Amino acid sequence: MKKLILLFVTVITIKFCIKPKDNSFKIGVISDCQYCNCEIKWDRYYKKSPQRLKKAVATLNKDSLSYTIHLGDFIDQKMASLDSILPTWNNLKSKSYHVLGNHDFDVGEANKNKIIAKLNLKERYYSFTKNDWRFIVLDGNDLSFYGAISSDKKQQTDSLFNLLKDKNLPYLKKYNGALSNTQLKWIKSELDLAVKENQKVGFYCHFPIYPIDQHNIWNREQFLSLIKPYKNVKLYFNGHNHAGAYEIVDNVHYLTFKGMVDTENTSAFAKVKFDKDTVFVEGFEREPSRKLVIQ
Incomplete structure (x- = not known):
């Protein structure tokens, strides 16, 4: 009897002493640094971006982050802009x-x-994993007047733009873009792999899906039809709309991060903590903090 009691006490002790595995992690997020040696335009203070990025990097480096991601428009124009600001990013x-x-x-x-x-x-669109998440990085310039490079992609861009131009879409602008059919097939394969591996999915793209305005990706409806059956899709983080935005649709959080380049005296960036069922956005300066419940 004493042995049974001792065994019971030992099992209970072990049960309460063993801590559940902590799958939480934290990342840094910056969008639209958009540096160039240019004069102020549309409340964008391009020349102030290097100092803002330097300050953000110093803040992010104080924490133990799994990674930091920039959500597009790292520069505004010219290769020289990239050469000027990459050393700061590389810190x-x-x-x-x-x-x-x-x-x-x-x-x-x-x-x-x-x-x-x-x-x-290595690639224009790609994926990577962290703990029980699969992050899919999209190339919204795959078909676009900015980023289509090959003659084939340029032809596909023209075809899609002309196909949509009579639909009176507010986001059919030449500064936006679209996902090619090849990329959409790759996204499906990534989603299927995430299901197989029991992973939650977060998307990163420059162009938003929600809310609907003049900044959205051209073939957003095609993308939404693709992801609708996949209940493991939880997040879509993007930039492009410097004012920022947020909407939750079908339990997917669509969050647009504010542009770092905007306003005379303020910046915008964030740390994002991924917990078991919650994603916490710790915003700095103009970027608001948020609690995103994962269902």
């Missing part, structure tokens, strides 16, 4: 990733093919 202590924005391709036709390598990317 990040965490891993780092880039999403391609429309202005990242505003470097002249001869330089567009160099952008990928300059940003330390």
Whole structure:
């Protein structure tokens, strides 16, 4: 009897002493740094971006981050802008990733093919995993007047734009873009893999899906039809609309981060903590803090 009691006490002790596995992690998020040696336009203070990025990197480096991601438009124009600001970005202590924005391709036709390598990317769209999450990085410039480089992609861009131009879509603007059918097929394969691996899915893109305004990706309806059956899709983070925005649709959080380049005296960036059933956005300066419940 004493042995049974001792065994029971030992089991209870072990049960309460063993802590559940902590799958939480934290990342840094910046959008639309958009540096160039340019004069102020549309309340964008381009020349102030290097100092703002330097301050953000210093703040992010104080924490233990799994990675930091920039959501597109790292520069506004010219390859020289990239050479000026990359050294600051490279001071990040965490891993780092880039999403391609429309202005990242505003470097002249001869330089567009160099952008990928300059940003330390192997592909224009790609994925990576962290704990029980799969992050899918989209290329919204795949079909676009900024980022389509090959003659085939340029032809597809023209075809899609002409196909949609009579639909009176508020976001059919030449500064936006679309996902090619090839990329959409790849996204489906990534989603299927996430289901197989029991992973939650977060998307990163430069262009928003929600709310509907003049900034959305051209073929947003096609993208939404693709992801609708996948209940493991939880997040979609983007930039492009410098004012920022948020909407939750079908339990997917669509969050547009504010542009770092905007306003005379303030910046915008965030740390994002992924917990079991909640994502906490800790916003700095103009970026608001949020609690996103994962269902």
